[in-house]
Amino acid sequence: MPLLTSAVTVVVVLFYFFIATRVPVARRKYNVQLPAITGHPDFERVFRVHQNTLEWMPIFLPSLWLCAFLYNDLIAAALGLVWIVARWFYYAGYARAVDRRIPGFLIQSIACAALLILAIVGIAVRFPGLLAQWRLTP
């Protein structure tokens, strides 16, 4: 079990929980009652931060764990930390203005791309062994 990536995943879960709690906080601040999800632009941007972070989870978490299992635990964990920090800047920027979400967003995208590319490398180096196991190579 990749221990460092496990530890980073705990931090990811806690960070994601923190982002999720920003939504009810913004509900009270801008007086947007449940179950509405619109009504004040400042609320809607915080809502979008949470929603976008959720939307990226099926990209980030599989990439993180494929990289951890098939490439390297330490490198996966380090890129996971980069993702968390970039996501924090994305949140802090987007909460202020739509355009200020860009820098954090780009860096978290690059972290995800790096994780996925390293996972592909890990798969590629194992493929000859799999084919040999199936006696598909001479």
Next chain:
Amino acid sequence: MPLLTSAVTVVVVLFYFFIATRVPVARRKYNVQLPAITGHPDFERVFRVHQNTLEWMPIFLPSLWLCAFLYNDLIAAALGLVWIVARWFYYAGYARAVDRRIPGFLIQSIACAALLILAIVGIAVRFPGLLAQWRLTP
């Protein structure tokens, strides 16, 4: 492979699918046509139940599996069942009134917190071994 947690995950997937199907049922009942997601408060609360359950998946599933792998399969599976039951009460309550979502929500939060804390315990007890492996301890 943690077998009990695997079995509970199958139940989680089936339960989540059940919750997801409540949304089209509510669409028909309250006559909210696709692709709209607003239009009737009773529909919007059922929509929010599904949405919130989805939003908690990146908290619940990683916590469940980290606990299963790094702490104990049986305890992870048991807390997973608690989560499912609490989520059912959350659904049944929220479908009736906004305030009635609270008890189920709190219990599923506690189940997730317990899973995450036990995962952290499992990571903590393995860390000295990892450091020794890297010869970082004397």
Next chain:
Amino acid sequence: MPLLTSAVTVVVVLFYFFIATRVPVARRKYNVQLPAITGHPDFERVFRVHQNTLEWMPIFLPSLWLCAFLYNDLIAAALGLVWIVARWFYYAGYARAVDRRIPGFLIQSIACAALLILAIVGIAVRFPGLLAQWRLTP
């Protein structure tokens, strides 16, 4: 580590990313400014494709990996590819009209159901061994 399912998961992540990027493309095309998520029916249908694909991730990904670990890597990977193709038809259909989402949606549902049933088979055949390990059988 199930290598074929890992490779298919990489394709799933890339496919999901492609679907996610259809939303900002549709924002520009139909002039729906952030953070709004409504305003033009053609935008709203593309938005719903992404949202529904996200909503199915907690069904698809756990089913895929439980099937890969507990039943068979090759069969899980093949069903994963069926899911991706069906999801593409779902996207291409729904982007044109609400009713044209149905065929792709049904096939991806069947792929998920098959993955989950095979995972249950994999769990069922291992249960006697688990009970014997606990000395719960005579």
